[in-house]
Amino acid sequence: MNGARLWTIARLELTQRVRTVAWYVLLGIFALLLIGVTLLSFLAFGGWGTGGAGVFSAVVYVTLLLVLLVSPTLSGNSINGDRDAATLAPLQVTLATTGEILLGKFLAACITGLAFAAVAVPFLVIATLAGGVNGWAVVTSLVVLVVEVGIVAAIGVAISGILARPLFSVAVTYLIVAALSVGSVIGFGLVSTAAGSEFTSKNRSAEYNSNGEIVCKDGGHDCYGDTDQMVCGEWDSYTYRVPRPDRVWWLLSSNPFVILADATPTSFDRHGNPDDLFGWIKTAVRGAQSAPELQSTWDECDPQYLDGAEYRSGPTPEEIIATTVPSWFVGLGVQVLLAALLLWWAWTRTRTPARTLPPGTRIA
Amino acid sequence: MESPGILATGVRRSFGNVHAVRDVTLEARPGAVTGLIGPNGSGKTTLLLMLASLLAPDAGSLRIGGIDPITDPAGVRAITGWMPDALGAWSSLTARETLVATGRLYDLDAATSAAGAARLLHEVGLTNLADAPARVFSRGQKQRLGLARALVHDPKVLLLDEPASGLDPQARVELRVLLRRLAAEGRTVLISSHILSELEEVVDEAVFLVDGATVSSDRVAAAASRRRTWRIRLADRDARAAVLPVAGVLGLDAALIPIDRRDLLVSFETDAGAAAALAALVGAGLPVAEFAAATGLLEHTFLDLEGGRS
Numbered sequence: 001m002n003g004a005r006l007w008t009i010a011r012l013e014l015t016q017r018v019r020t021v022a023w024y025v026l027l028g029i030f031a032l033l034l035i036g037v038t039l040l041s042f043l044a045f046g047g048w049g050t051g052g053a054g055v056f057s058a059v060v061y062v063t064l065l066l067v068l069l070v071s072p073t074l075s076g077n078s079i080n081g082d083r084d085a086a087t088l089a090p091l092q093v094t095l096a097t098t099g100e101i102l103l104g105k106f107l108a109a110c111i112t113g114l115a116f117a118a119v120a121v122p123f124l125v126i127a128t129l130a131g132g133v134n135g136w137a138v139v140t141s142l143v144v145l146v147v148e149v150g151i152v153a154a155i156g157v158a159i160s161g162i163l164a165r166p167l168f169s170v171a172v173t174y175l176i177v178a179a180l181s182v183g184s185v186i187g188f189g190l191v192s193t194a195a196g197s198e199f200t201s202k203n204r205s206a207e208y209n210s211n212g213e214i215v216c217k218d219g220g221h222d223c224y225g226d227t228d229q230m231v232c233g234e235w236d237s238y239t240y241r242v243p244r245p246d247r248v249w250w251l252l253s254s255n256p257f258v259i260l261a262d263a264t265p266t267s268f269d270r271h272g273n274p275d276d277l278f279g280w281i282k283t284a285v286r287g288a289q290s291a292p293e294l295q296s297t298w299d300e301c302d303p304q305y306l307d308g309a310e311y312r313s314g315p316t317p318e319e320i321i322a323t324t325v326p327s328w329f330v331g332l333g334v335q336v337l338l339a340a341l342l343l344w345w346a347w348t349r350t351r352t353p354a355r356t357l358p359p360g361t362r363i364a
Numbered sequence: 365m366e367s368p369g370i371l372a373t374g375v376r377r378s379f380g381n382v383h384a385v386r387d388v389t390l391e392a393r394p395g396a397v398t399g400l401i402g403p404n405g406s407g408k409t410t411l412l413l414m415l416a417s418l419l420a421p422d423a424g425s426l427r428i429g430g431i432d433p434i435t436d437p438a439g440v441r442a443i444t445g446w447m448p449d450a451l452g453a454w455s456s457l458t459a460r461e462t463l464v465a466t467g468r469l470y471d472l473d474a475a476t477s478a479a480g481a482a483r484l485l486h487e488v489g490l491t492n493l494a495d496a497p498a499r500v501f502s503r504g505q506k507q508r509l510g511l512a513r514a515l516v517h518d519p520k521v522l523l524l525d526e527p528a529s530g531l532d533p534q535a536r537v538e539l540r541v542l543l544r545r546l547a548a549e550g551r552t553v554l555i556s557s558h559i560l561s562e563l564e565e566v567v568d569e570a571v572f573l574v575d576g577a578t579v580s581s582d583r584v585a586a587a588a589s590r591r592r593t594w595r596i597r598l599a600d601r602d603a604r605a606a607v608l609p610v611a612g613v614l615g616l617d618a619a620l621i622p623i624d625r626r627d628l629l630v631s632f633e634t635d636a637g638a639a640a641a642l643a644a645l646v647g648a649g650l651p652v653a654e655f656a657a658a659t660g661l662l663e664h665t666f667l668d669l670e671g672g673r674s
Contacts, residue, residue, distance in 0.1 A: 008468040012454060019456040019497075086452025090513060093416050093446045094469035095438055353420035353434055357379065 001103070005096045009104025013078065014111060030066055031119050037062045038123045042130070050275075052130035053137065053267065057276035059127055060141050063120040064260060067113045067149050068181060072173035075109035075156025077166035079350060084166060098351045102157060102343060109153035117145060132275060134267045141264045141278065147332065148256045152177060154339035161346025180335070184255040191248045192288075196241040200295040207231040232301040245288035253331035258285050262328035272316030283317035286324040368429050369394045369552035370415060370521060375424035377410055384410040386576035388424070392554045392569070394520070397547045399563040400556040401666055402573030408556040409449055411573070412523050415554070416446035428521055429552075442470070445519035449526045449556075451506040455499035459490050459509050462498060463516055470517035477516075484512040489538060503530035511539070515546075522546060524555040528562045540566045560663040570662055574669055587668035588661060594638055595627040596645070597654035603628055613648045614641055629658060 017023055037058055045054025079102070082088035091101055128138060156173045163169040206224070207215040215231045216223035223229035252258045261281035266274045274280050315323070370392040377385040385407040392398035402408050413419040414426060417433035417440045426433050433440040454462055460481050467477030485494045488508040493501065498509060507530045514522060524543075528536050543566050547553050557563050563570070572579040579587075598606040603623045610628055611618035622629045632638040642655050659667070 002471070005469050005471070008465055012457070012465055015461070016454055016456045085455075086448065086450035087454055088452075089413075089418055089448055089450075090452055090466070091469065092418055093441055093444070094466060095441055095471055096469045097438075352418045353414070353437055354418065355420045 001100060006100050006104045009096060009101055010107040013105055013108035017112060027115065027119055030116055034059060034062060034120055034123045038126060048130050050132050052127050052132040053276040055130060056124060056127035056133050057278045059120055059123045060145055061277060063117055064145055064148060064256060067116050068152060068177050068256060071113050071152040072156050072170055072177055074112050075153045076170035076173035077160050078105045078109065078157050079161040080164055080169055081166045092352050098347055102161060102347055106154050106157045109157055110150050113149035113153055134265065136265045141260060144260045144263045151335045151339050154343055158342035158346040161350045180254055181256050184251055188248055188251040192243040192245040195247050196243045197294055198239050199242040200237060200239045203236045203298045205233050205300045207233055227301050230301055242292055246291045249288040250327060252285050253327035254334045259328045259331045262326055266321060268318045272318035274317055283320055287320050289324040370554055371427040373425045375414060375421045375426060377414060377419065377421050383576055388578050390571045390578050392552050394552045395547055395550050396568040397543055397553040397555060397566055399567035399570040400554055400573060401563065401570055401662060403670060406573045407576035408573055409525055412525050412556060415523050416444060417441055443520040444523060445514035446523045447510045447514040447525060447527055451510060453498035453506050453509060456497050458495045458497055459485060460494045462509060463512055466513050466516045480516060484515055488512045504532055504535055507531055521552045526557055527555060528557060528559055536562060560666055561660055564660040564662050572669055579669055584665055588665045590668055591631050591633050592664050593629050593631045593658040595654060595656050595658045596630055597627045599651035599653035602626065609650055613644050
């Protein structure tokens with residue numbers, strides 16, 4: 001691995017990109033989009049002063065979304081597109097190794113993705129200045145954003161080295177990104193519902209007469225709360241299926257948006273509620289870890305029910321997050337492993353002197 | 365001892381069911397320009413890809429400057445310049461940037477790359493287009509850029525795939541001069557083409573490739589020595605008027621001598637026969653203005669081998 005050659009290859013890619021007008025149009029559209037997102041987020045998160053964290057998380061999420069949407073087009077044809085344009089072989093006959101060519105293109109794709117993050121910087125600064133932003137949350141979420149940019153870039157470059165047709169490889173890169181970000185959610189929903197459990201609900205209420213007055217054993221109507229005197233009805237029981245997200249919550253762990261939320265430390269207000277989007281998504285995902293109640297009992301003749309002790313409200317987001325396990329590093333590990341495996345496969349496909357060629361390609 | 369030029373022995377390569385190269389054995393000497401001649405689809409490009417260390421042969425051995433491109437591709441790449449037949453240029457980069465970047469990929473430092481780029485641009489006649497993006501280049505200009513790119517690292521061995529295609533006559537002359545000079549500097553130059561008149565003037569040796577196999581020197585010699593046609597033109601009359609006197613001197617039937625525009629076409633078994641005929645014509649006092657082989661030796665050999673194939 002030679003740094004000068006690596007950088008020369010990355011620069012070749014980048015120089016060609018910065019000289020296309022479409023590229024600047026895309027960045028401009030993105031900037032406009034972020035202006036809208038920032039304004040709306042300030043309205044949604046309570047304006048200047050307290051809404052900073054919420055606005056910050058919204059801008060980071062939109063940036064991640066855009067990188068996921070755009071990056072496959074920019075990186076998904078970098079190897080096979082060059083082969084089609086007959087500019088790959090001239091690189092391969094130089095002293096640049098296959099690894100340097102792949103990594104150089106990966107580096108260029110990363111820098112391209114980071115250009116979007118760079119456009120988002122002014123908006124992130126505005127959000128931070130608005131106040132209420134936790135420094136660790138800024139650092140962590142930006143690091144995760146950069147890593148995700150790298151993973152998408154690596155997948156795109158790798159697929160373009162594995163598949164022969166540029167159009168097809170761009171589509172496959174999109175499918176992989178969609179599988180991670182949308183497919184994981186759909187899969188989570190379907191599997192947790194399909195693998196659901198029986199939920200039993202038991203109810204018993206006191207007897208009332210037709211006037212809506214309680215019926216007492218002593219014939220009076222003034223015994224409500226006295227379980228010895230109340231006349232209790234029959235137990236009524238019915239069952240239905242409930243989803244079991246606790247069985248498949250890990251399906252969500254390699255979702256880029258979930259990784260971003262799960263990795264970022266959350267600040268809570270005094271009610272135990274998160275102050276940004278990351279926190280709310282983290283609460284939803286972590287909440288999926290705990291097994292749902294599989295039966296409920298509602299008994300008007302139970303003194304504890306009448307005390308209200310059994311029917312306290314559920315845990316706050318802060319309690320949910322504190323009592324469940326983080327999974328972002330597993331998800332990120334899976335993504336890194338996937339990207340590395342694909343890159344290795346692309347390397348074996350692009351190696352020269354070539355023994356086998358992908359069907360339908362010529363080397364030059 | 366191995367030749368420091370190019371040596372290929374029993375090389376074979378197929379793509380699925382297509383046997384692009386079936387049996388190639390050739391040698392190209394340093395200091396000489398060797399022509400690789402064959403019809404379309406005869407395996408020229410595949411062979412050059414293998415020599416350029418991009419493609420592995422299924423069988424056989426290759427040595428470029430004594431180095432095996434399979435076991436040491438980097439070693440071969442350091443001493444080999446390859447110019448592909450497909451014109452791949454980074455379309456938004458300028459010619460100068462292309463050459464500088466290529467130089468950097470051959471481990472030249474920035475200053476050497478820049479100086480080399482300027483020198484090569486001058487050599488291939490692209491100096492006034494040096495800072496124009498390659499996308500505005502014509503086919504011939506791209507071709508010259510491709511040649512310059514192959515020369516960036518001062519290679520000992522040059523593999524040129526159809527370098528003359530798309531070049532205007534002036535550029536072809538310049539290419540010829542450049543190739544002769546490169547060979548004179550002791551480099552090994554292997555050049556493929558099917559523009560045979562082009563090659564005729566530049567190659568020292570020729571290797572014929574038919575159906576993915578090199579043609580043995582015996583067959584080449586036999587094909588080369590077969591009957592050839594010569595063009596004859598007299599200075600003082602047109603072809604119709606020249607038929608009778610020429611036929612008379614050469615003892616031929618005037619009705620059987622074909623006329624091609626201003627020239628008469630007469631075929632001779634051997635060079636000696638042609639020389640004797642010329643002597644006879646001049647001896648008979650005919651003003652011979654032109655007496656030349658109608659086809660070059662390479663073309664003649666090529667067409668003969670081709671004809672023998674089908």
